[in-house]
Every structure is written in C-alpha cells, then in structure tokens.
Amino acid sequence: MWGTPDGHATNQVLTFVASPAKSPPKTHIPPPKSASMPYLYNTPEDVAEMLTAIGAKSIDELFEMVPEDLRFKRPLNLPAAQGEMELEGTLRAMAARSTGVGTKVCFLGGGAYDHFIPAVIDTVAGRSEFYTSYTPYQPEVSQGNLQAMFEFQSLMTRITGLDVSNSSLYDGGSAAAEGVLMALHGSSRDGRVVVAESVHPEYRSAIATYLANLGVEIVTVPTPGGVVDVKQLAAEITPQTACVVLQQPNFFGCLEDADAICQAAHDAGALVVAAFDPISTGILKRPGDYGADIAIAEGQNLGSPLAYGGPYLGIIACRESLVRRMPGRIVGRTTDRRGKPCYTLTLQTREQHIRREKATSNVCSNQALFALRATVYLSLLGPQGLRDTAELCLQKSRYLADELAATDRFELAFDAPTFKEFVVRDREGKVDELIAHGLTAGMLIGVPLGNWYPDLADCLLIAVTEKRTRAELDALVKCLTAKPARTREKPLAATR
Amino acid sequence: MRNTRDTKSLFELSKPGRRATLLPKCDVPARPLGSLLPASVLADLPPQLPELSEPAVVRHFVNLSTQNMSVDTHFYPLGSCTMKHNPKRNERAAAMPGFGDVHPYAPEAAIQGLLELLYDMQQYLSEISGLPACSLHPAAGAHGELAALLVAAAYFRDRGEKRTKVLAPDSAHGTNPASAAMAGFDTVTVKTLKTGAVDLDDFRAKLDDNIAVFMITNPNTVGIFEPSMKIIADEVHARGGLIYLDGANMNAILGVARPGDFGADMQHYNPHKTFSGPHGGGGPGAGPICVTEALAPYLPMPIVRKSSSGQFSLDFSMPKSIGHLRAFFGNTGVLVRAYTYIRAHGPDGLRRVSEHAVLNANYLLSKIKHFLPVPQGERCMHEFVASGADLKATKGVSAMDLAKRLLDYGFHAPTVYFPLTVKEAIMIEPTESESKETLDAFAEVLFRITEEDPELLHEAPHSTPISRPNEVQAAREPVLSWKS
Amino acid sequence: MKPEELLYAKTHEWVALSTEGADKIATVGISAFAVEALTDLVFMELPKVGRQVQPEESFCEIESVKAVSDIYAPVAGEVIAVNSTLPDKLETLNHDPYGAGWIAKIKITDESSLASLLTHAAYQKQCEEEAH
Missing domain, CATH: 3.90.1150.10 (Aspartate Aminotransferase, domain 1)
Structure with a gap:
C-alpha cells in the first residue's frame, strides 16, 4: 500500500439523520464537512426532507439491502481529498516529471504519430454538447452526434475506397481483431488466419488474444526482408483460410505489393483484412483500390492527441456484402414523421443488446468524440491538404533516411520503398544508448524493435511527420552520429 | 433562431477550391513521387473529401452541437449509464503537457510522473474493489468484460480444466453473453424473480461442474443489491467456478461494499461512469479490470510496476498473460480523468x-x-x-x-x-x-x-429539431454514407 | 393456400404437404399471427439450398428493427428451394403469408417428424392463449 494510514482516511463517514418535525433555523450554517464533496447539491436540509419522503431514518438505512456481513467496515485506504487548486498542483508536479512531444522533438511512430492538430478540432470537441452527451439512444435530441457520425462514416468510405464504415471502434489494434472476426463470420471458413509478420506486433497480439479460444489457427508469415514474399504467403492459404491480414504501409514503414497479396488471397478464396494509415491515402492507393475486403486503421493521426496510447480511434470499413457482419454502431440517414431528413442508429439487430451471444461483437460503444475529431480534421484538410500532408511526410522521411544511410554508422534495414517511417540499423548495435543520448538532446529518436523482432535488436523505427523541419532532421542526424559524448550534449530542443 | 443552412451535410457545403489548411513549403529537396515510390502503390487522386473554409467548418459543427442534449445542459437520468456531472478540472488534467502529449512508446525514463499516476491508479482501483491485481489496458467496459473472461479461460486452460459454461441472469447487459461467446464460452441464462434477485432454484438447476464463470451485475440492473450474493459466490466457488462482477453499477457501493469481499474474483470498472466521464457522445471510455492473486498472472499486458528504488516501469514479461486486446498501454486520457476524480474525493x-x-x-x-x-x-x-x-x-x-x-x-x-x-x-x-x-x-x-x-x-416529441425517425425505412433500405 | 388446411409448428411455422414423384415435400412459411407479432420486418436471411435440417433447428432468421427471430425447421429433411425474392419484398409476408410469402421447400427425410405438428384448430387455440 502507499502512504501512511494516519495521513488520510481517518474521517468518520458522516451519517445524515432525518431532523425531527421542524427544520433547522434559517441562519444555521452547517459546519464545513470537508473539501471532498465538490459535485453534490444536497444540503443537510435537503437530505432531511428527502429521507422523510422516502420514509427512512438515515442514509445508512438505505443501504440495509447490502447484507451486514458483506459491508466494508473501514474507510478506503486512499489519499485524502484535495480541493481543485491543491489537486492541480499535485497533478502538475506529476506531469512535470513526464515529457511529451510538446517539449521533445518526436520521431516516434509505430502506429501513433505526432501530426499537427488544428485548433478548430479542440474548439469543436470541447463543445459540452458533444463531449458530455452519450450514445444517441434518443435521436430527436442527438442529431448533432448522429449527423457527425454519419459524416464520419461517409469520410471513411472515401479514404478506404470501400462501401460501408461503422461509426468507429476502440483503436487500430482491436479493430484489427474485429476485422478478423468479421472475416471469420463472413466467409464460411473458420480454420485459419494468415497474418504477415510485418503487421503491427501489438495488432497481431490483439488478434491472437481475441482468437485464443475459438479454435482458429493463426499462421504468421515471416518478413525478414521487410515485406511479404507473396509466393510464401500464398502457400499458406489453405481452403479453410478465412482471411489474410496485411498492413500497408507496414509496421516497418515499407510498402507491400498489396495488389499481389490481395490477388493471391482472392484466388484462394480468402478475404483480405488490410491495416492502413489514413494519412497515406493522400498519395497512396486506398485499401479498396488494391482489393482489400475489410480495411482497419488507427485514426489517432487524424487530429487526436497522443495521450500515451489512448483514447484513440478504431476505423473499420468493408464491402457492402459484409455489412451484416460489421461490429459496432452504424448510423443511417432516413426521414422523420414529417418527412424531414434525419439520422438514427440502424442495423441494430447485429448488436449485443439485441442478438446477445450471437451478436457480431460485444462492442457497445464507439469512440464518438474521436470520430468527431477525425471528421473535423478531414473537413479542414480537404483533398489537397491531405495530399500535401502525405507528401511532406514522404519527402521529409526519405530525406532523413538518405541522410542517415549516408553516414558510416547507420544503414537502412530494408530495401523496400517507404512512406513516412523507416527502419535503420545501428552498425554499433547500441540502440539503448542512442535513445538515452537523444533524450538528453531533447529528442525522442525512434522506437527500438528488439522486443518484438529479436533479429532487429540493433534497429530503430523512425517516423517523420509533416511537423518535422529540416533543421530538426539535420539535428537528429548530428545527434545520432556524434562521437560518444565526453561532455554533455547541448539540448537541441531550443532549435524547434 | 435555428440555423439549418450550415447544418447541411459537409458534402453539400463543399465547393471546389475552398481550403482551411495551408501546409508549409517542403524544406527538404523535393523529389518526384515517381522516383520515390513505384507507380503501382500510388493513387491517381486524393480521396474525395469535402472542400471547406475554416469558418464553414466551425459553424457547421457548432450548430450541430446545439442539436444534442448533454449532461452540461440537461438532466440525463439514463439508467445504467451514470450520467453524472463531468468535472472540468478532469479535462484540464488530461490535457496537461506530460500527460496528454506523451507518445505511447516514449522511453520509460522520460515519463516517470505519468507512470506513477498510472501505478497509483492500479492501487486505487484494487483498494476500491478489494481485488489485489489490476490491469488498466482494456478500452471500455465491454472490452474489460472480454478481458476478464479471456483471463478466466486462460486460467482454466493452465489448470488443465475444460469448462464451457457461463451463467448470467436474464436481466444482464447484452454484452455479458456476447463477451462470453467471444471468449469461447456457452452462456446459460439464469432466471430472476420479480424483485430482480437471482432465482436460486433455477441457478442451482443450472450449476454443475462445467461452470466456468457466473457473470453478475451487483447492484443489479434493476438497482437492488443481490440478496443471495454470498450463496451464489460460495456455491460457484465450491464447484471450482469463478465470479465475474460487471462493475457497471459501482457508483452505488464505493466504500460501502467491495466486490472482492462479497465473492467476486474479477471485475471491470467503467471509469467514465463511476469516476465521472465524460461519455463523449458514445465514447471513449475505459475498462480497467481487477482480479484475485490467483488470476493475476493472466492479466493483459502491460502492468505498471514500482521497483524498490521507486522507479516505475512497464511489465511485459508475463508469460501467462493473455496478451494485448488492443495496441498500446490503455485509454490513459480517461484514466487521468478518473484519477483526478478519485483524488478530488478521497475515501x-x-x-x-x-x-x-x-x-x-x-x-x-x-x-x-x-x-x-x-x-x-x-x-x-x-x-x-x-x-x-x-x-x-x-x-x-x-x-x-x-x-x-x-x-x-x-x-x-x-x-x-x-x-x-x-x-x-x-x-x-x-x-x-x-x-x-x-x-x-x-x-x-x-x-x-x-x-x-x-x-x-x-406523436411526441413536438419541440425537438426532428420528430421520430423512420427506423423501419432506415433498416430496410440502409443509407450509411453520403452519396453525391 | 387456405390456412385451415395447413399444419403448424408450436413456433409458428406452417407446413403444406405435397408430393413430387416419390418425394414428400413440405412447403414452409410463417403464420399471419407470427407476422403480426414480429411487426415492421426489415431483413431476412434465407437458408442455403441443400442444407439438411432437423425439427426445431433454426434454419432462417427474420429481423424487425429491434428484434431478431429464428424460424425453425418444422420437419426433418433437405432444403430444396427457397423463395429468393422474399427478402426484397418482405411486405409479401403481410399480404399473403400462406401463399406468395412461402419461405422454403423441404424434402422430407423422416416422416415421423410430422407427428408433432398441430392442426389449424389446435394452433389457433395456442395463439389465443399466447395473446393473453
């Protein structure tokens, strides 16, 4: 346990007792109880009146249905309450011992990226009517949310090149697992799933976790060259294979021969689940263009903060023929009783509250607020803005890759073309040292790969978004190639 | 007063040539796309997104927002959803630099303050539930349910036991049987009495040595504390089964009764309900789970650990863990809000x-x-x-x-x-x-x-922006995206 | 077909018997009572032709806006035909549940499965009890 027992949790739990016949005098000011009730209305007088109406003597009496022997007899061992000002101080002190991309130059990627977030997004998502509402069970008083979700779905069909999108899932990793479940239900094959090793390792872990008890074999096709060997993959697709899972651009940032992979899967009667980067669709083919049947993605990069992994935005879209297998909420356009166009949740018979154990998924929420952020983001960028963003990522990341590859210390791990991230090998194999060195210099230099890919223990995954300037890229090269520091490096954060 | 012009669909408001975003000039030597990427991966055109100015985007979405009811504007007594006040200090906390802007793969040495908060959160949730081990990983209540059932499945597999049956009352949330099915179990429904309590005769008729998990919501979905909680827990445990507590209704028993004390082996929390949200128009939430010591090795990864020297780190070396259910650590932004709420209240x-x-x-x-x-x-x-x-x-x-x-x-x-x-x-x-x-x-x-x-x-409602939608038409002829 | 001349399952499916050569065929649909109880049908998933079914096995699903109902095979046999235009014209079930609203034809493989079906009168009685 933390803290000392005498530091807190010693207050007696106050019990309100119904006052006798007359209420307290008007001048009575109740003594301050504690700073721990910031969000309650009920005064002692209110409590007394309410208990009288209920016919109870005390609040404790209301808990009588909790059997005596099951009641918790001591105060919870938690830190004592803090008022807003004091608590903000506590939190800021903790936050000060944690550094994010606001103070460090970020080259970290691997599924979450430091793209620019326009101010309009915070303004819109900061509207109380959006963020303090809930699932649009009452469409008449939820048209704002419903229309925004419909617009999100519409935008997702346009960036995936597929027919139908739902109104979002938790994140890219769980969306990958749901996409595979969808393929298992949608094909009449349920024996095997073939996954490329170049798919995000945590997405692969999520798929394995979801399938652990369903009797499905997962075959992982190795990608030692950084991309899938299509022939090798094709050889693993059996008549019982429901789907092939690929990522484009893949976890290493490399571009797969997605057309050929889809062709191989379809030739063998399997579906294709493709993980993609929404930003990349500014210049790259969309999943529907290269033949994917189900597309999934992490939508954090569409205007949401990094927030140490979540909440994020799971994107999933599919071909029309699979719509009945789609997990999660879907919004449809219809008309109201007066013939006015409007929006409502639809195709709900797929979902757990109706179909229970036969539902397409147990999902019963969506990431509405983050889907809203993505909708605003894409509205602000438009086609040209998305294209420009994607091209800046491409040009800058390739510049950095080439600069690093030109040094004596680093080489590119793979030959395949890349989009916005790439893997470099440190010929000296001192990845951890480089990361620590980078941190001192004000830079988050890249994601080490050894924990997921032991063969790549001497490699770093480096991501470059449109936010990175040439000065930052040059500074990274300088930092990584500097001789082991005899004196401490000057922090480079100031150059930002 | 209602502005219906700007709430037309984004696609109707679009006009070619309008832009809200101007990106910087490329400051590295730009090369032709064709020299960087093979033609086979390139798109002919970017996606057909709407083209809008910034004021148009702002006006569109702000006007849309006014068509919602919300906790900040209305009483919202939506049963089972705990639509309580959403404290603004929580929002400020979640956005603090050092919390809100941390990359999920940031080096641990750089984020000790955040890891400490998350470690404390694990401890707090364990203390409130009376269950000693906690994982903050799941993304929502239903995700936590699934995680817990996968933990149960892994536990029985590890013990070499084949149990296939999950029992759940007929009053249970639909997520219970749906999660059980995803974890490979068969759900058998137990009847409840008119009072909402579990029908013990029916429970006993369905209880056998094949029981894996009894999923119970307590307080239950009609808002009573299950009178037979102890009996149910004892009899399920006697058969070697586990009790899962659906923590949707924890708001009723904070510091009053602890699931671990009344027989639960596992539970999830809905921090966005119990610890004050917000609900975000349908999400995000989070779904941390707490379990007994015996189940701790199977929890999803990662868990935050504290070393004897006070350093915080993520534990990925859990050989029996069920693994990930999503990418990255968890819904940290929601957890920071819940942490703030707990600290604002104390015991x-x-x-x-x-x-x-x-x-x-x-x-x-x-x-x-x-x-x-x-x-x-x-x-x-x-x-x-x-x-x-x-x-x-x-x-x-x-x-x-x-x-x-x-x-x-x-x-x-x-x-x-x-x-x-x-x-x-x-x-x-x-x-x-x-x-x-x-x-x-x-x-x-x-x-x-x-x-x-x-x-x-x-014919109600009469005063809302729309009257009742034609849901039959919506389902019969689904229109699920804008077709120009 | 006249409802009075049909057989019924307790789960509200009707059965019309006929013969084709040596085969005994059951044409299956759902009763007007069931159609009314389901209200506002929006979607139907027909069984695959060739599927072997057993009595009381769910072989078809029909959905309203907020409910899913199973349709159970009333007899044992093989599905030899389905009314493939029905899912696109669900209102047919309201207009003509015993005629154009037929769902599937099953070649009966085990005639003993017919024994548990109800006569029209017995089925009417069951419906009256359910309505109360």
Whole structure:
C-alpha cells in the first residue's frame, strides 16, 4: 500500500439523520464537512426532507439491502481529498516529471504519430454538447452526434475506397481483431488466419488474444526482408483460410505489393483484412483500390492527441456484402414523421443488446468524440491538404533516411520503398544508448524493435511527420552520429 | 433562431477550391513521387473529401452541437449509464503537457510522473474493489468484460480444466453473453424473480461442474443489491467456478461494499461512469479490470510496476498473460480523468458519492412509485426500474411515448425497454450530482405526462429539431454514407 | 393456400404437404399471427439450398428493427428451394403469408417428424392463449 494510514482516511463517514418535525433555523450554517464533496447539491436540509419522503431514518438505512456481513467496515485506504487548486498542483508536479512531444522533438511512430492538430478540432470537441452527451439512444435530441457520425462514416468510405464504415471502434489494434472476426463470420471458413509478420506486433497480439479460444489457427508469415514474399504467403492459404491480414504501409514503414497479396488471397478464396494509415491515402492507393475486403486503421493521426496510447480511434470499413457482419454502431440517414431528413442508429439487430451471444461483437460503444475529431480534421484538410500532408511526410522521411544511410554508422534495414517511417540499423548495435543520448538532446529518436523482432535488436523505427523541419532532421542526424559524448550534449530542443 | 443552412451535410457545403489548411513549403529537396515510390502503390487522386473554409467548418459543427442534449445542459437520468456531472478540472488534467502529449512508446525514463499516476491508479482501483491485481489496458467496459473472461479461460486452460459454461441472469447487459461467446464460452441464462434477485432454484438447476464463470451485475440492473450474493459466490466457488462482477453499477457501493469481499474474483470498472466521464457522445471510455492473486498472472499486458528504488516501469514479461486486446498501454486520457476524480474525493468523499447517488434514487423512487409501479419494491440502490405496463394497458401509452414526451419538457429520457425482464421498463438513474429541485421537477413532469392525451404522446416529441425517425425505412433500405 | 388446411409448428411455422414423384415435400412459411407479432420486418436471411435440417433447428432468421427471430425447421429433411425474392419484398409476408410469402421447400427425410405438428384448430387455440 502507499502512504501512511494516519495521513488520510481517518474521517468518520458522516451519517445524515432525518431532523425531527421542524427544520433547522434559517441562519444555521452547517459546519464545513470537508473539501471532498465538490459535485453534490444536497444540503443537510435537503437530505432531511428527502429521507422523510422516502420514509427512512438515515442514509445508512438505505443501504440495509447490502447484507451486514458483506459491508466494508473501514474507510478506503486512499489519499485524502484535495480541493481543485491543491489537486492541480499535485497533478502538475506529476506531469512535470513526464515529457511529451510538446517539449521533445518526436520521431516516434509505430502506429501513433505526432501530426499537427488544428485548433478548430479542440474548439469543436470541447463543445459540452458533444463531449458530455452519450450514445444517441434518443435521436430527436442527438442529431448533432448522429449527423457527425454519419459524416464520419461517409469520410471513411472515401479514404478506404470501400462501401460501408461503422461509426468507429476502440483503436487500430482491436479493430484489427474485429476485422478478423468479421472475416471469420463472413466467409464460411473458420480454420485459419494468415497474418504477415510485418503487421503491427501489438495488432497481431490483439488478434491472437481475441482468437485464443475459438479454435482458429493463426499462421504468421515471416518478413525478414521487410515485406511479404507473396509466393510464401500464398502457400499458406489453405481452403479453410478465412482471411489474410496485411498492413500497408507496414509496421516497418515499407510498402507491400498489396495488389499481389490481395490477388493471391482472392484466388484462394480468402478475404483480405488490410491495416492502413489514413494519412497515406493522400498519395497512396486506398485499401479498396488494391482489393482489400475489410480495411482497419488507427485514426489517432487524424487530429487526436497522443495521450500515451489512448483514447484513440478504431476505423473499420468493408464491402457492402459484409455489412451484416460489421461490429459496432452504424448510423443511417432516413426521414422523420414529417418527412424531414434525419439520422438514427440502424442495423441494430447485429448488436449485443439485441442478438446477445450471437451478436457480431460485444462492442457497445464507439469512440464518438474521436470520430468527431477525425471528421473535423478531414473537413479542414480537404483533398489537397491531405495530399500535401502525405507528401511532406514522404519527402521529409526519405530525406532523413538518405541522410542517415549516408553516414558510416547507420544503414537502412530494408530495401523496400517507404512512406513516412523507416527502419535503420545501428552498425554499433547500441540502440539503448542512442535513445538515452537523444533524450538528453531533447529528442525522442525512434522506437527500438528488439522486443518484438529479436533479429532487429540493433534497429530503430523512425517516423517523420509533416511537423518535422529540416533543421530538426539535420539535428537528429548530428545527434545520432556524434562521437560518444565526453561532455554533455547541448539540448537541441531550443532549435524547434 | 435555428440555423439549418450550415447544418447541411459537409458534402453539400463543399465547393471546389475552398481550403482551411495551408501546409508549409517542403524544406527538404523535393523529389518526384515517381522516383520515390513505384507507380503501382500510388493513387491517381486524393480521396474525395469535402472542400471547406475554416469558418464553414466551425459553424457547421457548432450548430450541430446545439442539436444534442448533454449532461452540461440537461438532466440525463439514463439508467445504467451514470450520467453524472463531468468535472472540468478532469479535462484540464488530461490535457496537461506530460500527460496528454506523451507518445505511447516514449522511453520509460522520460515519463516517470505519468507512470506513477498510472501505478497509483492500479492501487486505487484494487483498494476500491478489494481485488489485489489490476490491469488498466482494456478500452471500455465491454472490452474489460472480454478481458476478464479471456483471463478466466486462460486460467482454466493452465489448470488443465475444460469448462464451457457461463451463467448470467436474464436481466444482464447484452454484452455479458456476447463477451462470453467471444471468449469461447456457452452462456446459460439464469432466471430472476420479480424483485430482480437471482432465482436460486433455477441457478442451482443450472450449476454443475462445467461452470466456468457466473457473470453478475451487483447492484443489479434493476438497482437492488443481490440478496443471495454470498450463496451464489460460495456455491460457484465450491464447484471450482469463478465470479465475474460487471462493475457497471459501482457508483452505488464505493466504500460501502467491495466486490472482492462479497465473492467476486474479477471485475471491470467503467471509469467514465463511476469516476465521472465524460461519455463523449458514445465514447471513449475505459475498462480497467481487477482480479484475485490467483488470476493475476493472466492479466493483459502491460502492468505498471514500482521497483524498490521507486522507479516505475512497464511489465511485459508475463508469460501467462493473455496478451494485448488492443495496441498500446490503455485509454490513459480517461484514466487521468478518473484519477483526478478519485483524488478530488478521497475515501469519505467517494463514499459520500454513493450515499447521495442512493439517496437521490430512493427519493425519486418515492415520488414516482405512486403513478408508475416499481415492481422491485420500495427501495433501491443507485437506480430503479419503473414499469409502464399498466399505462400501456389502460391508455395505450408506451414507455417509448413517455420517453419521447420527456424530451419536450427539457429532460433526457431514462433508459427504456431494459432490462428485458420488466415489461415497458423505464430505468431511472438520477446520480448524486443532481439537486432535489431537479428531481422534484422531473417527477412532476413525468406525472403530468401520464395524465396527458395519449395522442399527444404518440406523436411526441413536438419541440425537438426532428420528430421520430423512420427506423423501419432506415433498416430496410440502409443509407450509411453520403452519396453525391 | 387456405390456412385451415395447413399444419403448424408450436413456433409458428406452417407446413403444406405435397408430393413430387416419390418425394414428400413440405412447403414452409410463417403464420399471419407470427407476422403480426414480429411487426415492421426489415431483413431476412434465407437458408442455403441443400442444407439438411432437423425439427426445431433454426434454419432462417427474420429481423424487425429491434428484434431478431429464428424460424425453425418444422420437419426433418433437405432444403430444396427457397423463395429468393422474399427478402426484397418482405411486405409479401403481410399480404399473403400462406401463399406468395412461402419461405422454403423441404424434402422430407423422416416422416415421423410430422407427428408433432398441430392442426389449424389446435394452433389457433395456442395463439389465443399466447395473446393473453
């Protein structure tokens, strides 16, 4: 346990007792109880009146249905309450011992990226009517949310090149697992799933976790060259294979021969689940263009903060023929009783509250607020803005890759073309040292790969978004190639 | 006053050539795309996104927002959803640099403050539940449910036991059987009595050595504390099974009773409900789970650990772990908000939250039971379920009609038609952060509505931006995206 | 077909018997009572032709906006035909549940499965009890 027992949790739990016949005098000011009730209305007088109406003597009496022997007899061992000002101080002190991309130059990627977030997004998502509402069970008083979700779905069909999108899932990793479940239900094959090793390792872990008890074999096709060997993959697709899972651009940032992979899967009667980067669709083919049947993605990069992994935005879209297998909420356009166009949740018979154990998924929420952020983001960028963003990522990341590859210390791990991230090998194999060195210099230099890919223990995954300037890229090269520091490096954060 | 021009669809508002974003010039030597990428991966054109100016985007979405009811604007007694006040200090906390802007793969050395917060959160949730091990990884309540059932499956597999049966009461959330199916179990439904309590005869008839998990919501979905909790837990444990507590209703028992003490082996939390949200228009939430020591090795990864020297780190070396259920650590932003809420209350403050949630619900029950029967009885915990069955029989007014008419009076509707065990169910959860005046006004309006002309109710709502949508048409001929 | 001349399953499916050569065929649909109870049908998933079914096995699903109902095979046999235009014209079930609203034809493989079906009168009685 933390803290000392005498530091807190010693207050007696106050019990309100119904006052006798007359209420307290008007001048009575109740003594301050504690700073721990910031969000309650009920005064002692209110409590007394309410208990009288209920016919109870005390609040404790209301808990009588909790059997005596099951009641918790001591105060919870938690830190004592803090008022807003004091608590903000506590939190800021903790936050000060944690550094994010606001103070460090970020080259970290691997599924979450430091793209620019326009101010309009915070303004819109900061509207109380959006963020303090809930699932649009009452469409008449939820048209704002419903229309925004419909617009999100519409935008997702346009960036995936597929027919139908739902109104979002938790994140890219769980969306990958749901996409595979969808393929298992949608094909009449349920024996095997073939996954490329170049798919995000945590997405692969999520798929394995979801399938652990369903009797499905997962075959992982190795990608030692950084991309899938299509022939090798094709050889693993059996008549019982429901789907092939690929990522484009893949976890290493490399571009797969997605057309050929889809062709191989379809030739063998399997579906294709493709993980993609929404930003990349500014210049790259969309999943529907290269033949994917189900597309999934992490939508954090569409205007949401990094927030140490979540909440994020799971994107999933599919071909029309699979719509009945789609997990999660879907919004449809219809008309109201007066013939006015409007929006409502639809195709709900797929979902757990109706179909229970036969539902397409147990999902019963969506990431509405983050889907809203993505909708605003894409509205602000438009086609040209998305294209420009994607091209800046491409040009800058390739510049950095080439600069690093030109040094004596680093080489590119793979030959395949890349989009916005790439893997470099440190010929000296001192990845951890480089990361620590980078941190001192004000830079988050890249994601080490050894924990997921032991063969790549001497490699770093480096991501470059449109936010990175040439000065930052040059500074990274300088930092990584500097001789082991005899004196401490000057922090480079100031150059930002 | 309503502006309907700017709430036309984004695609109708679009006009070629408009832009809201100007990106910087490329400051590295730009090379032709064709020299960087093979033609086979390139798109001919970028996606057909709408083209809009910044003011158009702002006006569109701000006007849309005004068509929503929300906790910040309305009383929102949506049963089972715990629509309590969403403290603004939580929002500020989640956005703090060092919390809100941390990359999920940031080196641990750089984020000790955040890891400490998350470590403390694991401890707090364990203390509140009475279950010693905690994982903050799952992304939502249903995700936590799935995680816990996968933990149970891994535990039995590790012990070489083949158990396939999950028991759940007929009043359970639909997620319970859906999660069980995803974890490879078969759900068998246990009947409940009119009071909402588990029918022990039916429970015993269905309990056998094949039991893996009994999934129970306690306080249950009609808002009573399960009277046979101890018996159920003891008998399930005697058969070697586990008890899973659906923590949706924790708001009623903070500091009052702990699931670990009343027999649960696993539970999830809905921090976005119990620890004050917000609900974000349908999400995000988070779904941390707490379990017994025996189940701890199977928890999803990663877990935050504290070394003897006070360093915090992520533990990925858990050979028996079920693995990931998503990418990255968890829904940290939601957890920071919940942490802020817990710290704002302390031990007696949290108990006070439950006391007043229960007080408010009982008060509203005492006012409403006179005109809408509440089959479960005179008392409840944090919520109760009234039945509109009589009203339906006598006046032809449905629970849905009541719900819709409430909207006209400026109240969000309660949850209707859930749980499935109560006819014309109207499930009301006022929460602790509402005033007696609001509760009085709500009860009065609800009574007035029951006296109104049924025709008026069938056509309700009358004052909202739209009337009832044609859901049959929406489902028969689905239009799921904008087609220009 | 006249409802009075049909057989019924307790789960509200009707059965019309006929012969084709040596085969005994059951044409299956759902009763007007069931159609009314389901209200506002929006979607139907027909069984695959060739599927072997057993009595009381769910072989078809029909959905309203907020409910899913199973349709159970009333007899044992093989599905030899389905009314493939029905899912696109669900209103047919309201207009003509015993005629154009037929769902599937099953070649009966085990005639003993017919024994548990109800006559029209017995089925009517069951419906009256359910309505109360």
